[in-house]
Amino acid sequence: PFNLTGILYFPKLKDRVAVERNKISLYCNQMFVTDHVDNIVPDFMTLLHGVIDSPDIPLNVSRSYLQSDASVKKISTYITKKVADRLESIFKEERAQLEEKWDNLKLFIEYGMLSDEKFCERALKFALLKNTDGKYFSFDEYKEAVKNAQTDKDKKLVYLYATKPQDQYAFIQAAKDKGYDVLLMDCELDSHYVNLLEQKLTDTRFARVDSDAVENLIPKEDKIKPEMKEDERYDLENLFKAVLPEGNDYYVVGENLGETSAPILITQNEFMRRYREMSALGGGMNFYGSMPESYNITVNMENPLVQKIWSAKQADVKPQAELPAEAPESASEEEKTKAREAREAVRKEHRADVQAFATGNELLHQIVDLALLGSGMLKGKPLADFIARSYSLLK
Incomplete structure (x- = not known):
């Protein structure tokens, strides 16, 4: 066991591409140790801002020592757990607040799911999907909402998505006219994220709404x-x-x-x-x-x-x-x-x-x-x- 206090927060992104790293400061009994926390905290957590203080962190030692120290290594697992706990708590108890901030959190959550297997397993419980009408769903909620209309002839559940709603308006409308729902996947990481979700969600595939004729996106019978x-x-x-x-x-x-x-x-x-x-x-x-x-x-x-x-x-x-x-x-x-x-x-x-x-x-x-x-x-x-x-x- 070790002692650890701190505050971490998700910064508001003005430019989602230019994400600043190394904004977490590490302290020992309020004495500054380092602000280079890569390999000390999980990689995706380096996108967060804040401070961490622990009396168990040795003072005045090299970064390489910090990265190999057993106590320091526990910090990574502990922080991942606490962040996931808090996000899951917000999802369960303050859902409206999570939805309000989701567009700003999405990049961090997706990066975490892509880079940290344990965080991914936790995040599948609280991560949200947003459709082109601006409505938010959990993964379980969305599956229930679309499974009747969007299951193809091979019993695969097909999630349709758009990346640029204005440019893809005609395709989105054609899908809606068929009774389908279309997700909005406009994050920089979504190409990777879609691949990850296809691995994690059973009998599910994703198709961009403009990748084929609407009749072919969710084939119900042989053409x-x-x-x-x-x-x-x-x-x-x-x-x-x-x-x-x-x-x-x-x-x-x-x-x-x-x-x-x-x-x-x-x-x-x-x-x-x-x-x-x-x-x-x-x-x-x-x-x-x-x-x-x-x-x-x-x-x-x-x-x-x-x-x-x-x-x-x-x-x-x-x-x-x-x-x-x-x-x-x-x-x-x-x-x-x-x-x-x-x-x-x-x-x-x-x-x-x-x-x-x-x-x-x-x-x-x-x-x-x-x-x-x-x-x-x-x-x-x-x-x-x-x-x-x-x-x-x-x-």
Whole structure:
């Protein structure tokens, strides 16, 4: 046992990125010892401010001695317990006060849960989730609130979340129209935090609300895909890639999303985007930094505008010529190369025809630009061209 008194508090953050460390002072019988408390208190506690006084802390010794001293090591465990005790007490007895201050506490709590396993286990009892309507929930409360509507066909509970409500308004509203609730996850650590929660919460996964069509975020049954031949899928891909901005990777897929759903949806894969964000937060992009941005282009084949464009393409672009036969396995490498080149020449000629149609189709440009605009990807000359085209369509 040892004696320990002190006051620790969560500072109000003006800039959540610029968090000050080393604001805890360590004293022995009111005599200053150090304000470098890393490895003396838990790492996430170095974000707190305050003072700690203990007669059991040796005076006038090196930091390395402090960090290895048995009594000092107990401080770390003790402080973690006391902070968790106090937060749990506030949650149970002064819930309104915790909710009022949660937005300012959230960064500290998340960092603690990510860096300290024991604190994480305690925090799961009092940590709060906030939805886009500004309502707060405990983990148990939120599970009960959404489990009926947001359990997918594989019995996984799906938590939808937004990071920028203004930018993602249309996606949030589409989810709400389906009867879903959307969490607000706008903290710098949330990419890591979401991964942690997926490990801690049983049969639960998180999906950002703009990571896919709302019909695909919480699949209730197996999807019925459009009936398309291989060459038609190839045409669809080339048709849309011809009018999308260069420099990115695009995965184009046709789906049946209903006549009233948008013609095109531009999204990013949940896990690729999440790992890119985590790598950036870690101080180095690693191999993600050198990779182009990757987007999923979901084309709603049941939308009347898409059907109009597709029918025009079918009428104006002649079908691809039959591909030359592949070289047999017994053929020489030279013969195999010639066969591949002959097949590619046919594809290239047809691809050029599709791209020429796409370039000249005003409606295709318009619906793609609208999707880019909604995703914040339409800038510079393409934006100016879109505005000019929109005015001309109004005449």
